Amino acid sequence: MIVSLPQIAKLKERVHSRHTSLFTATLIVTSLLLVAIFFAAKFDLRKGLFRPRAAVSSSAASMARMPQLILWAWERPEDLTFIDTRTTGVAFLAGTVFLSEDKTITRPRLQPLRVPPNTRLISVTRIETDRRAKPSLSVAQQKETVRVILESINRPGVAAVQIDFDAKDSEREFYRELLFELRRRLPSSLPLTITTLASRCASDEWLKNLPIDEAVPMIFRMGADAQQVRGLLASGEDFKSPACRSSVGISTDEPLPSNSSIFKNRRTYVFNPRSWSPEAFARIAQEVQKR
Amino acid sequence: MTHKFPRIFIAFTLTFALLAFSSPPAQACGPDSLRAVFSYSKHPDLPLDGFARGRLGVLRNTYARSYLLVAYRYMTGAGLNADEQRALVSLWNERLQDSWEREEKGADALDLWLAARGKVSGADQGPQVNVYRRKEYSSYHNCSSDSFAFATRTLNERAAKYGATDQRLKDWVAAQDQVFANCSGDATIPAALPSDADSLARQDRNYQIAAANFYAARFDEAKQLFDEIAGDAASPYSKLAPYLAARALIRKASLNSDEEGIDKQALAQARAQLERVLADKNSSENHRAARRMLNLVSYRLDPEARLQELSRETLRPNSGETIRQDVWDYTLLLNKLSNEDSYSSLDERKYAEVPKTIKEIEVADWLFTFQINDKDAAAHATERWAETRALPWLVAALSKTTHDDPKLAELLAASEKVDRASPIFPTVVYHAIRLLIDAGRTDEARAKLDRVLSDSKQSSLPPSAANSFLSQRMTLARDMREFLRYAQRIPVAITYDYNGYELPEKAEDLAKESNTREFARARPSFDTDAAQALNSAMPLEVLSQAVAGNALPTHLRRELALAVWVRAALLDDDEAGRAVLPTLNKLAPELREHLAAYASADSTHARRFAVLFAALKNPGLRPLVNVGVGRLLPINERESFRDNWWCAFEEAATSDDQIYRPAAVTAAQNRFPAHAPLFLTEAQRLEAAREIASLARLGAGPNYLARQAALWAKNNPNDPRAPEALHLAVRSTRYGCVDKETEQTSRAAFQLLHSRYGETIWAKRTPYWFKGYD
Incomplete structure (x- = not known):
């Protein structure tokens, strides 16, 4: 087959054009790959680390199976043998971690807790920071706190973990790192939840991208934020943060939010400043049910 | 086209990458809430030495019972001697202490032990010691500061005797590490030493084995081993061992108590054991501890009898330092028997629900009557005063009665008879004045108050009481000048109140x-x-x-x-x-x-x-x-x-x-x-x-500001302040009080700003209006 010069020139042009197209295609694919990696990995340049996406799917499924009513059992003698475990779970304070300067001081729960067999339990660890001798928020403190939390779940019936920490702005990065480390070390099917100030749910971007299955907005003891949060709820608005929309936290000694939609299809956690009694439980369960 | 496309794509990817790498905006966080306390409500003025000495101020029924009990002592003439004052101030300071401070102090004894064992030549770091032992869903404080202090003392004595490099010392340390491993972990019992080992070393080891069993919650074994040690007259632990055997029984009872009730058998055995210790004159160094344990056993075995006993003991004059533990136990027992934890708030308490066992004891009845705010408590106080004419009941009745009480005249007449030098006088006169004010007898009230305030310069009233009187006097001001004189008061505390005890922040921290x-x-x-x-x-x-x-x-x-x-x-x-x-x-x-x-x-x-x-x-x-x-x-x-x-x-x-x-x-x-x-x-x-x-x-302020800013801008469009005012008004709806009108006022100001002043920097700085809740 004879190929003429013009044909060769055309061939060359076609080859050149193909090379160019190949190059362009490679560039496009590489770019797309980079974008895909970003979305998949949610990297954080500040730490120069690539973090795996939190394994939330199996834990989210586990969380969905938790009862819709959860009683907080705080550092008081609690006898909750009266509850119906099909409808009610218990989030018990397992221990408290206190961070002060370089120290990590821990105190386990010291008051007895009695629950019926098959109770779905959430092991709660509270973290407090010394307001006067500010903690250094070191890696060592993070590690020790994670260790304490992991130890706390080794109890029969524990079906989820909850962290209760009113972190200040300066403490958020520490908290965030802690949550990621904890999520990494927890069994993938064990849910990880946190409590949060209700006002954080109204506007806070910080809750986004945390490896948690739930953030429980505490609509009590709101202090300076009370007016803002009550106003939001009274106006029919919902919390901005999606993490805050699957549950709500209330207390037996404060009025419930007037907006009843905040309870619909949401898990309700209830705090009691005193030890629970069947009567106190019946009262609050009825109130929640009404809504 | 084919050349431009990759450049656009590269540009897009790079831009995206840059945006993705940027940090999220920092968010402002408000300060913790500092507040001023003008009169303490949870406890008397600090330092508490003054109260312990009888400077009672105006007694509040919101004080804890340990303070009210002391007031009762002063009202009935028992008072407190210097030792008792010191003992109770120490109790109060411990109770007011931040719980983490207590935790840290406990850790000090452990740190000292770890430091001491670390000095033993060749001794490694040793295992980590966790002082808590888990039991089901909770834990208990298994290894106390005393345990570590005792171990440290013993180690130092053995080091002095054997020398730091002696194998016997190292063996002792190794065995002690095993003992303390039981504080939180599975049973680790040191091995017994052979019969030909050094006798002191064997005695030490036998003690360590018994202690290990104790901490491992093997109480029957511990009891038996301590009994054996008690029978070995040559052992340096023979006098201590009987007491520790009782401790093993008590610990067993504590941990075995469940819904069926307490383990009375173990407690009864412990009681018998402790009584033997107390009867042994050669064991006097253990009597104080044994007495405390015996009180604890009585508290559990027969709380009502113990309540009677403590009601007498806490009022006994010159009881010395034992008053500390007695008051501690008494207040805990009162809490327990009255089921205090079942109330959502203390205001829910009703006098009718106070158990009969408490009401039958005069001082306990007074404590609850004084504290409870319902009508039954008020009626009971007046009734008891009418029956007894006793000072504590006068105080209770005065504090609860109202100006329309039929017995008002009698109560006020009785209050006049209380000596001005009496520790309870400020409380009595405060309520007398309150009643006079409520009854409209303002001149009488004013005269009384002026005398109190004048006297207070000499007698130095506690500041909380002084502020209470200033508050009363303010309401009786005859003109604005007088009003302002009494309206301004110096707070007794400036506090963040982290632990709810109204403890003041240190001046140097505030500075x-x-x-x-x-x-x-x-x-x-x-x-x-x-x-x-x-x-x-x-x-x-x-x-x-x-x-x-x-x-x-x-x-x-x-x-x-x-x-x-x-x-x-x-x-x-x-x-x-x-x-x-x-x-x-x-x-x-x-x-x-x-x-x-x-x-x-x-x-x-x-x-x-x-x-x-x-x-x-x-x-x-x-x-x-x-x-x-x-x-x-x-x-x-x-x-x-x-x-x-x-x-x-x-x-x-x-x-x-x-x-x-x-x-x-x-x-x-x-x-x-x-x-x-x-x-x-x-x-x-x-x-x-x-x-x-x-x-x-x-x-609400922001709504009003926004409306006014809009009104001014409409009427004065050329005022250079107008656009800035609108900008600030929109912003105020983000940062101030809001209500259902906020959305409308914020939006209106926003729209006016952009429609009339759209080219100004103020409009550019106002990209949003606010509903008020975000």
């Missing part, structure tokens, strides 16, 4: 921060009652006259002047506004420009706008005086927790608001104070009510 520095030294401020009266019971005319005088210190005079200036603008009262200008020119130089604009304004509306423009630029301005510490920021700084401008006057008060927003004095109190100053004329009271109603109609 470190710029926004709390001014509270490092004592200076007067307004308590809620004074602020209420100023904010909602007095007409502008009276307030502006008060500014002119010199009855207030500079900082409070400035505060009042600012409040009057803003209020006058809201009410279009030019006269009142002008009246405070000289004061503001002197005391608020940072507002110079705004004051000048106000002074030169040629109409009421213009003057109003001048003030509102100043308010928009100074979020701390409001038509109210602040309570306590007020806002912690200068008036031109915005506060992150929305304590900016003012809230609508008709909002309902909540406890949260009062604690966390002390500067925003809330509504129900604002409008209808319990005690409006007596010196106001009827016309002045009516004028005050009219003014408050007008202010209430204006709604």
